[in-house]
Amino acid sequence: MKKILKELKNEIEKAESIIIFSHVSPDGDTLGSNLALSFVIEQYFNKKVDSVFVGALPALYSYLPNYNRFKDVQSIDKDKKYDLAIAVDVASKDRMVSGTSIYDNAKFKVNIDHHKTNVGYGDINIIDGSAACVGIILFQIFKEWKFEITKDVARCIYTSLLTDTGGFKYENTTPETFMLAAELVRLGVSPTYEFRACYETKPQSMVQFQAYVVSNTLFYNDGKIAFSKITRSDMSKFNATDEYTEGIVEILRTSKNVEIAAILKETKEGYTKVSLRSKTVDLTSIVIEFGGGGHTFAAGCTIKKPIAISFDKLLNRVQRELE
Numbered sequence: 001m002k003k004i005l006k007e008l009k010n011e012i013e014k015a016e017s018i019i020i021f022s023h024v025s026p027d028g029d030t031l032g033s034n035l036a037l038s039f040v041i042e043q044y045f046n047k048k049v050d051s052v053f054v055g056a057l058p059a060l061y062s063y064l065p066n067y068n069r070f071k072d073v074q075s076i077d078k079d080k081k082y083d084l085a086i087a088v089d090v091a092s093k094d095r096m097v098s099g100t101s102i103y104d105n106a107k108f109k110v111n112i113d114h115h116k117t118n119v120g121y122g123d124i125n126i127i128d129g130s131a132a133c134v135g136i137i138l139f140q141i142f143k144e145w146k147f148e149i150t151k152d153v154a155r156c157i158y159t160s161l162l163t164d165t166g167g168f169k170y171e172n173t174t175p176e177t178f179m180l181a182a183e184l185v186r187l188g189v190s191p192t193y194e195f196r197a198c199y200e201t202k203p204q205s206m207v208q209f210q211a212y213v214v215s216n217t218l219f220y221n222d223g224k225i226a227f228s229k230i231t232r233s234d235m236s237k238f239n240a241t242d243e244y245t246e247g248i249v250e251i252l253r254t255s256k257n258v259e260i261a262a263i264l265k266e267t268k269e270g271y272t273k274v275s276l277r278s279k280t281v282d283l284t285s286i287v288i289e290f291g292g293g294g295h296t297f298a299a300g301c302t303i304k305k306p307i308a309i310s311f312d313k314l315l316n317r318v319q320r321e322l323e
């Protein structure tokens, strides 16, 4: 590990152009990690960094320091050859979508992640499947490099930790996550402020949209399975953006008997994006069959079928898993 971190430091020092990628449908971990790393590279290495997102950038995280630095990957010259490209929290290369070719084009590629399904597509791969979030890996790297962690960096890492542990309640919440949280709070982070900014600032129509989707939930196998779907017309009825769908699958899982919950969302004609959560069942084998990836109890995939067909296929597969 020490050797890899030395190599990473060396590559950052050498690089004149650096790009950091977050994954599509960005969450608090991929955005917080991107910002934390860009702060450190600019502050300690004195280099300019392009922090990019693909698809849409959720306004939810606009409370993060330096959020305005995020650039749409579409604004980057497709032929630009960066010296260094770093992916944070990107389980597989295709999660960079149209940014994948820019990543591939870079002279040196780094992959920092905590998804167990990550195959290690970088020249350097720092993958810790036991880390609760990528933020925790970055924190360890910064400590190893003996950088003083500023309040801004601490806030970004806190958002990584807060969101990827579901507010310190998922299985990945360990003594280490609380130790890190304690350190971050000591560095000036306010848990109350960050929680409110992250979880209690939903637009009214988002609350109504989520209630609607939850009320359409169908239960199977004595309530062990909870599925709900979101069509494009549902989305337009509520003027919903992508972030409106975030967190709904966790609400489905709150039902006592539920073992596996899923939200199926029609993204475009013939494409269904699936978010899966479970309490006890390992989801990775299920989503891999559909070309997806993720964590044991939180995973996803996109099925290239209309939503009704995807629904039946997935339900079938999930029911088999529970047999």
Ligand SMILES: [Mn+2]
Pocket: 029, 030, 089, 114, 132, 133, 134, 164
């Ligand atoms: Mn993550």
